[in-house]
Amino acid sequence: MKAPFHAVPGSIVAPQGFLASGVFCDLKRLGTGKGSDRGRKPDLALIYSEVPCSAAGLFTTNQVCAAPVKLCIPRVARGCARAIVANSGNANACTGRQGMRDALDMAATTAAEFKIPIHHVLVASTGRIGIPLPMPHVRRGIRQAAFSLGSTVADATLAAQAIMTSDTRPKQLAVECRLGRHTVRLGGICKGAGMIHPGLSASARPPAARMLHATMLCFLTTDAAIDARALQAALQEAVARSFNRITVDGDMSTNDTVLALANGLAGNPPLKAGWNIMRRQPEFATFQEALNHLCLELAKSIVRDGEGVTRFVTVRVQGARSAADADAAARAVANSALVKTSWFGGDPNWGRIMGALGYSAASVAETRVDIGYSAPGSRQVLWSLKRGQPTTATFKQLCQAVAPGEFDLHIRLNLGRASAYIYAADLTETYVDFNKGDLSNPAALGG
Amino acid sequence: MKAPFHAVPGSIVAPQGFLASGVFCDLKRLGTGKGSDRGRKPDLALIYSEVPCSAAGLFTTNQVCAAPVKLCIPRVARGCARAIVANSGNANACTGRQGMRDALDMAATTAAEFKIPIHHVLVASTGRIGIPLPMPHVRRGIRQAAFSLGSTVADATLAAQAIMTSDTRPKQLAVECRLGRHTVRLGGICKGAGMIHPGLSASARPPAARMLHATMLCFLTTDAAIDARALQAALQEAVARSFNRITVDGDMSTNDTVLALANGLAGNPPLKAGWNIMRRQPEFATFQEALNHLCLELAKSIVRDGEGVTRFVTVRVQGARSAADADAAARAVANSALVKTSWFGGDPNWGRIMGALGYSAASVAETRVDIGYSAPGSRQVLWSLKRGQPTTATFKQLCQAVAPGEFDLHIRLNLGRASAYIYAADLTETYVDFNKGDLSNPAALGG
Numbered sequence: 001m002k003a004p005f006h007a008v009p010g011s012i013v014a015p016q017g018f019l020a021s022g023v024f025c026d027l028k029r030l031g032t033g034k035g036s037d038r039g040r041k042p043d044l045a046l047i048y049s050e051v052p053c054s055a056a057g058l059f060t061t062n063q064v065c066a067a068p069v070k071l072c073i074p075r076v077a078r079g080c081a082r083a084i085v086a087n088s089g090n091a092n093a094c095t096g097r098q099g100m101r102d103a104l105d106m107a108a109t110t111a112a113e114f115k116i117p118i119h120h121v122l123v124a125s126t127g128r129i130g131i132p133l134p135m136p137h138v139r140r141g142i143r144q145a146a147f148s149l150g151s152t153v154a155d156a157t158l159a160a161q162a163i164m165t166s167d168t169r170p171k172q173l174a175v176e177c178r179l180g181r182h183t184v185r186l187g188g189i190c191k192g193a194g195m196i197h198p199g200l201s202a203s204a205r206p207p208a209a210r211m212l213h214a215t216m217l218c219f220l221t222t223d224a225a226i227d228a229r230a231l232q233a234a235l236q237e238a239v240a241r242s243f244n245r246i247t248v249d250g251d252m253s254t255n256d257t258v259l260a261l262a263n264g265l266a267g268n269p270p271l272k273a274g275w276n277i278m279r280r281q282p283e284f285a286t287f288q289e290a291l292n293h294l295c296l297e298l299a300k301s302i303v304r305d306g307e308g309v310t311r312f313v314t315v316r317v318q319g320a321r322s323a324a325d326a327d328a329a330a331r332a333v334a335n336s337a338l339v340k341t342s343w344f345g346g347d348p349n350w351g352r353i354m355g356a357l358g359y360s361a362a363s364v365a366e367t368r369v370d371i372g373y374s375a376p377g378s379r380q381v382l383w384s385l386k387r388g389q390p391t392t393a394t395f396k397q398l399c400q401a402v403a404p405g406e407f408d409l410h411i412r413l414n415l416g417r418a419s420a421y422i423y424a425a426d427l428t429e430t431y432v433d434f435n436k437g438d439l440s441n442p443a444a445l446g447g
Numbered sequence: 448m449k450a451p452f453h454a455v456p457g458s459i460v461a462p463q464g465f466l467a468s469g470v471f472c473d474l475k476r477l478g479t480g481k482g483s484d485r486g487r488k489p490d491l492a493l494i495y496s497e498v499p500c501s502a503a504g505l506f507t508t509n510q511v512c513a514a515p516v517k518l519c520i521p522r523v524a525r526g527c528a529r530a531i532v533a534n535s536g537n538a539n540a541c542t543g544r545q546g547m548r549d550a551l552d553m554a555a556t557t558a559a560e561f562k563i564p565i566h567h568v569l570v571a572s573t574g575r576i577g578i579p580l581p582m583p584h585v586r587r588g589i590r591q592a593a594f595s596l597g598s599t600v601a602d603a604t605l606a607a608q609a610i611m612t613s614d615t616r617p618k619q620l621a622v623e624c625r626l627g628r629h630t631v632r633l634g635g636i637c638k639g640a641g642m643i644h645p646g647l648s649a650s651a652r653p654p655a656a657r658m659l660h661a662t663m664l665c666f667l668t669t670d671a672a673i674d675a676r677a678l679q680a681a682l683q684e685a686v687a688r689s690f691n692r693i694t695v696d697g698d699m700s701t702n703d704t705v706l707a708l709a710n711g712l713a714g715n716p717p718l719k720a721g722w723n724i725m726r727r728q729p730e731f732a733t734f735q736e737a738l739n740h741l742c743l744e745l746a747k748s749i750v751r752d753g754e755g756v757t758r759f760v761t762v763r764v765q766g767a768r769s770a771a772d773a774d775a776a777a778r779a780v781a782n783s784a785l786v787k788t789s790w791f792g793g794d795p796n797w798g799r800i801m802g803a804l805g806y807s808a809a810s811v812a813e814t815r816v817d818i819g820y821s822a823p824g825s826r827q828v829l830w831s832l833k834r835g836q837p838t839t840a841t842f843k844q845l846c847q848a849v850a851p852g853e854f855d856l857h858i859r860l861n862l863g864r865a866s867a868y869i870y871a872a873d874l875t876e877t878y879v880d881f882n883k884g885d886l887s888n889p890a891a892l893g894g
Contacts, residue, residue: 061806062802062805062806063804063805063806063810063811063812063813064801064802064804064805064811064813065805065813091798093798093801094797094798094801094813094832094835096814096835096836128798129797129798129799129801129802130797130798130801130832130837251783251784251785251799251802251803251806252802252805252806253802254798254801254802254805336698337698337784337874337878337882338698338882341878341879341882342882344879345882350541350576350577351538351540351541351575351576351577351701352576352698354511354540354541354576354577354701355509355511355576355698355699355700355701356698357510357511358509358510358511358512358699358701359508359509359510359698359699363510364510364511365510366510366511366512366541367543385541385577388541388543389543390577427784427879428879429876429879429880431784431788431879432788432791432874432875432876432878432879433876435784435785435788435789435792
């Protein structure tokens with residue numbers, strides 16, 4: 001079956017009525033002149049819709065969350081926004097009351113530029129923790145960004161670059177789909193690199209959440225007409241299948257944010273919330289599918305561009321006793337330092353995988369476990385272990401299976417029917433080297 | 448106050464009536480000739496008491512546990528043993544029924560040499576996972592080890608070397624204390640290096656255990672007269688304060704084992720179990736203190752000799768709402784890849800620590816947290832953060848505080864009165880390099 005959507009250029013400005021820009025205002029400089037992104041990339045992004053939008057968002061479940069996260073949660077709950085202002089180089093986290101004042105100031109400066117209500121501006125930050133924002137720089141940057149807004153591919157790319165920190169490349173995508181007679185577009189930009197194990201939730205820490213870390217930001221735009229509750233529901237489903245299923249280093253950031261704006265300029269009959277209505281609307285299903293695809297591709301691009309990452313591994317657990325067990329088993333394997341280093345070495349080490357399964361919170365019976373490898377998405381699995389016993393697969397065959405830059409790791413617990421998957425990366429010397437910090441540069445202090 | 452014990456040479460053979468040996472029988476060779484320890488160190492250790500002993504033990508809580516662990520659990524429960532046979536190079540884990548037969552065979556071969564009941568022999572293994580033991584080598588090794596038994600410091604050192612895997616040095620210690628008129632000695636050897644985050648328990652997986660991994664083995668001997676239940680109680684307390692409070696990489700092994708033998712040759716009035724009796728016996732308190740010291744020093748030596756470790760950090764959490772919260776907060780920080788790499792870089796990065804605290808299962812209020820550093824055991828803390836706000840400590844001062852090879856990290860949550868500590872290590876490029884495996888050498892497959 002043909003996918004009901006296809007890629008188009010322009011990411012966040014592909015949908016009608018959205019403008020974007022990325023400017024440089026030297027937020028990392030800190031007065032020392034060190035660590036500046038000058039000449040390298042912009043560090044302040046602005047996204048603006050010509051008309052007010054439905055808004056939805058998901059935020060880090062880390063108890064220590066940044067000022068912009070605290071600012072956005074109630075605004076997103078109101079369901080209406082029109083602009084997103086975001087900076088890299090400074091996370092505005094652990095900055096106390098000054099941090100809240102600065103986040104508000106970012107929103108106010110942006111609102112003043114466009115003469116829109118201050119609560120129609122959403123704010124996000126990523127970078128160093130614990131250092132106040134250089135607000136004169138930020139304000140100047142916002143004014144410049146408002147002046148530079150445009151709707152070309154280059155404008156969107158500048159915005160995507162502006163939110164990058166240790167990312168090596170901008171991450172952006174847009175898709176187009178048909179909702180009945182109407183052509184609808186969805187676009188997004190995101191950033192990731194280190195501290196990647198998001199646990200995103202709509203508002204507060206979910207009960208018994210036990211999730212781990214990364215600064216990832218993702219901003220999505222669409223010209224679909226969709227009310228805020230329906231957009232929030234769709235975003236939650238898409239994030240559950242994408243950003244909440246990736247891990248680079250098992251650390252969860254204080255700043256993780258996913259925001260979505262829908263301005264309705266496509267003119268489709270509005271998609272509305274309410275379980276029954278949503279399920280009976282084929283247009284909603286199509287929109288959801290396109291949004292899922294967009295989020296998944298952006299999420300995967302974060303893992304692939306993780307700090308020092310050389311291998312992208314999809315850990316697929318099947319046959320777990322419960323969904324929670326499947327998830328726990330997949331995350332234990334995906335976050336084991338020993339398993340991740342063996343991926344880096346191209347070593348098909350099932351002993352370490354068994355060890356990680358054994359200490360996970362999932363029920364595991366050693367004599368039931370199957371472990372195997374395949375090409376991404378393929379069902380042709382080379383099993384290295386069946387029912388806890390090594391198969392006839394040779395060491396050389398197994399090495400070949402884990403040699404590519406991307407492969408799937410299949411784990412069958414054979415105890416039940418639940419399954420889960422996690423997109424994971426290897427652990428490399430480059431990651432350690434990158435994160436050990438640069439002491440000649442206090443600007444590298446952050447998370 | 449003077450400690451009621453002092454160090455003596457000889458480790459496991461320091462107590463009366465214990466003999467030890469370490470021999471080479473090439474268990475890593477695997478027929479390929481690669482990965483052999485030939486000429487480097489022995490790989491089979493034997494510890495033997497001239498008279499039957501009270502026995503106690505604690506084992507990995509990993510659901511995937513090795514054959515020797517399965518063999519020892521019921522034997523230790525019977526409370527009587529006389530010999531310990533242990534090998535490195537092969538973990539005898541994930542080896543199915545053959546593995547159980549081989550572990551039994553190791554016990555039987557040892558029992559036959561000494562003409563003692565087979566259930567008086569305890570067995571331990573460490574090394575590669577999933578490969579059957581080369582039993583002809585093992586049997587020959589056991590006979591040779593039985594023939595080579597001795598009670599000199601050199602014999603104990605050979606045994607300590609024989610259980611090493613990626614350890615760079617043997618770990619051993621003995622202490623002497625006075626129980627009334629009687630001189631009692633306690634000795635121990637251990638090994639660690641990678642996969643270090645033990646979660647040890649007397650028998651089965653404790654309810655709601657959520658612990659993480661390393662192969663660590665520790666064998667303790669004493670000539671104190673103490674019944675098996677009292678020895679088990681004392682061992683549990685000592686391990687709770689030592690081996691269960693260390694982490695190198697957050698991975699928990701399939702083979703973690705701590706065994707203790709007490710042969711009573713010191714002639715003291717036997718220490719007996721029963722809560723009331725134990726508390727009223729000052730001799731028991733002295734014995735416990737000596738055992739605690741022995742286990743703690745051995746446990747710390749494991750962290751210091753962890754794979755690629757350059758920094759030994761004691762993470763001290765105070766002011767948590769509950770003991771579980773304190774433990775969760777300390778472990779989240781001690782196992783965060785970002786925090787551990789910052790230690791490696793000598794970077795006093797409190798942002799990453801706050802991030803890890805925030806995603807831990809512990810209750811944390813950003814505006815209450817204090818973070819500081821001190822020399823090991825010192826109360827002179829240089830605070831970098833007070834109530835969530837940076838102090839006047841300069842970046843240079845903080846760098847100096849985290850520059851030494853050993854320091855304490857103090858975290859006050861200021862929400863309650865519970866505290867916890869974890870002995871942790873940094874994450875270095877050497878760790879990654881070591882664990883990425885050596886593909887020219889299938890013998891490096893193990894955990």
